[in-house]
Amino acid sequence: MQTKLTTGERLTDLRREHNLTLEQVSEQTGIVKSTLSNYENDKKPDINLGALEKLAALYGVGVDYLLGLTENKKHSKIGLADLHLSDDAVDVLSSGKINNRLLSELITHPEFARLMADMEIYVDGIVSMQIRNMNSLLESARAAILEKYHPKEDNTLLTLKAAQIDEDEYFARVVSDDVERILKELKQDHSKDQGSVAADAAAPSLKEYIESISETEGSDFQKWIMIFCKQIHLPYNKLTDTEKRWLIQISRKSNLLKSGTSQRGKHPRK
Secondary structure, X not given: OOOOOOHHHHHHXXXXXXXXXXXXXXXXXXXOHHHHHHHHXXXXXXXXXXXXXXXXXXXXXXXXXXXXXXXXXXXXXXOHHHHOOOHHHHHHHHOOOOOHHHHHHXXXXXXXXXXXXXXXXXXXXXXXXXXXXXXXXXXXXXXXXXXXXXXXXXXXXXXXXHOOOXXXXXXXXXXXXXXXXXXXXXXXXXOOOHHHHHHHHHXXXXXXXXXXXXXXXXXXXXHHHHHHHHHOOOOHHHOOHHHHHHHHHHHOOOHHHHHHHHHOOOOOOO
C-alpha cells in the first residue's frame, strides 16, 4: 500500500528524476536555494502560487499534482468525457470498493493491449463466422471420407474432429492465459515491495502464535483479543486486567465474533 506523498517529497522526487541540483533549480526558477530546500523538507508548507507554477512548469507537471490533489503528473486536466467512461464505470472507480492502484497497474502492463484485443475479438464475434466456416469445412471433409470409404474412426478422422474449434472454450483459454501472464508479473513486482515482504515474514509468526494460544485456557473472546493484540503489536501481557476486560467488552459488539462463537454453540465468558 502506497503512502500519499507530501508536497516536499513530490518536489524532491521530481528534482531527482530530472537530475537537477537545488542550485540548478534556483537558477531556472529564480527561487532562492534555501527556500527550495525548505519546500522539499516541508518546512514551509504554504508555498505561494507563483513558486508552485514555476516549479510545475519546470518539471512538466500540474500544480494539482504538487499539492497532492491528484496522482496524475501529466493528465490532471483531462475530463471524464475524454475517457469515454460510463456513469456506472465512474461510480465503481470512485466507490473505493476496488483497488484502483492495482487496476492502473493492470491497464498499463505491456500485455494488457493483447488481453483487450482477445476480449474484443470474442465479445464482438469478430472471427465467429470464420470459425464456423472452418468447422463446417472440416466436418464436410470428414463426412466425405465417411461416405466414400466407410472407415472406422482412424487417425485422419480423429484429427479432423479434433481440429474443430469450440469458440467459447478457445477464447476462455486465450483470455485466461493473457490474464495469467499479467498477474504473474504483477505479483513478482509486488513481491519486491517492503510491505509485501514484511507481510510474508509476519505470516509464519502469526500462525505459530495462533497455534500456541489455541491450547491455552480462557474464553474464545480472550483468545481473539490476544490475536488482535499480536497483529497490532500491542503486548497483551502488559495490559492491566481492567484494560483486558474493556477490550473483551468492546469485542462483544463485533458481529464477526458473535457469529464465530454462536457456530460453536458456546456463550462467551469473561
